[in-house]
Amino acid sequence: MAFFDWLRRLIEPKPQRENIPQPVAPQRRHQPIPAPAEPVAPSQPAVTPPVLTDHAITLKPAHQPQPEPTATLVIRLVDEHNRPLQPALILTGSLNHPVHCRFPEIPGYALSRIHGFTQDFISTYGLTTAIYRRLLGKPIIAYLVDFDSGRLLALPQIHRGALSTTYALTPPVVNGYHIFQAQGPQRGKFSTCVQRVVYFYRLDSxxxxxxxxxxxxxxxxxxxxxxxxxxxxxxxxxxxxxxxxxxxxxxxxxxxxxxxxxxxxxxxxxxxxxDHQLAHPALAQKRSWHPKDFARIGSVDYVPGASVSIYTEPYGETAGQLEHGEPLDIRGRIIDDQQLIWYQIGPEAYINARYVRLAPVETI
Missing domain, CATH: 2.30.30.40 (SH3 Domains)
Known part of the structure; x- marks a missing residue:
């Protein structure tokens, strides 16, 4: 029977349904929930995290503090000729904040002046120049003395210069005198110690x-x-x-x-x-000279048109005169206790080396 009922529903057309309104269930009225007599504050407010429906959307918290910009100050350390003395100092900080800096001490120099320095970082990049000047060294005092009398020929000369800088002194010209000897450092560097140079002069005559x-x-x-x-x-x-x-x-x-x-x-x-033996028994006898071999050729170097004296021995009696430019055949040489050089030009003939010009030595 069930089979025939199914076959009949399949063959017979379906009856069309009429629009019959459906019954609506009555709505419930919400009753207000009475508030508690005393509200209780929660210990911590509940924060509901935002739900992201799109991964491309990023939420930013409101009123987030922005970091202050960074500022840089470069301090150059130079001398008075703008030459660097040490690597530059690089200071960093925040704009409108104080600059904390201590300028370094450089040996031999003193801080002279500063260009472009401010107490605060006023820009993102700043440049300051610290200029140092070199300290003065101790003076070099030069004395001009008559070698034979010990008399001071002029007031002492004082030479000054920057510390560690080089100096080169030359004997001053003194009228009527020629330089005979010099003692002390004529070349060197100014230091922290006073130095002394003594120039000894002898009369030209x-x-x-x-x-x-x-x-x-x-x-x-x-x-x-x-x-x-x-x-x-x-x-x-x-x-x-x-x-x-x-x-x-x-x-x-x-x-x-x-x-x-x-x-x-x-x-x-x-x-x-x-030699007065009674008055001076220990008086030394006449000095004997022993010239060393010195074979050279030279000429008299004096004053054109004038002659120079030669002697029987150093500091001895005059043995004659030689004109300027006259050739010399030198046989020996003597260096006395004053470091003066004498040339032997004959058996009893000596001439001061000051008036001799040696011929150049030929080299093979």
Whole structure:
């Protein structure tokens, strides 16, 4: 039977339904929930995280504080010629915030001035220049002294310069004198210690000077002068008197003068030098010279048209004159206790090396 009922529903057409309104269920009225008598505050507010429906959407919290911009200050450390002394200082901070900096101490320099420095970072990039000046070194004092009398020829000269800078001194020109010797550092660097240079001069008219321990016998009355070829005092030393000798000076004109102590001078004419054994038993005998071999060729280097004296021995008697430019055949050399050089040009012929020009040595 069930089979036939199913077949009948399949063959017979379906009856059309009429629009019959459906019954509507009555709506419930919501009753208000009475509030509690005393509201209780939660211990922590509940925060509901936002639900992201689209992964491309990003939510930003409101009123997020922005970081302050970073500022940079470069401090150059230079000298007065804008040459760097040390690597530059690089300081960083925040705009409108104070700059904390201590300028370094540089040995030998002192901070002189600052360009472009501010107490606060006022821009994202700033440049400051710290200029240092070099400290002065201790002075170098130069003295100009007469070598033979010890007299100061001029006021001391004071040389100053920056610390550690180099200096080079030259002997000052003194009228009537030529430089004879120099003591002290003439070249070097200014340091933290005072340095001294002494220039010794000798009169241009003094060709040779010999310090002796001898006596002189006066064979005639002699005038006494204040210096060689100087001014006479107006009194005389009598003949047949014996006097102590301290120096023997030979001038460029060939004249010989004796120093009797202090500023007392007399000519060597009409005199005889001797060793007074009774007055000075330990007096040394006449000095003997031993020249060393020195084979060279040279010429007289004096003044054109003038002649220079030669001697029987260093500081000895005059042996003659040689004109400027005359050739010399040098046989030996002597360096005395004053570091003066004498050339032997004959058996009893010596000339001061100051008036000799050596010929260049030929090299193969």
């Amino acid at each position: 003094w060709e040779t000077v010999q310090h002796v321990h001898q006596y002189v016998f006066l064979q005639a009355d002699h005038l006494v002068y204040d210096e060689p070829n100087g001014t006479a005092y107006g009194y005389q030393f009598p003949a047949d008197s014996l006097w102590r000798l301290f120096m023997i000076i030979t001038l460029t004109d060939g004249s010989v003068w004796f120093n009797l102590g202090g500023n007392q001078w007399l000519t060597a004419t009409d005199t005889a030098r001797r």
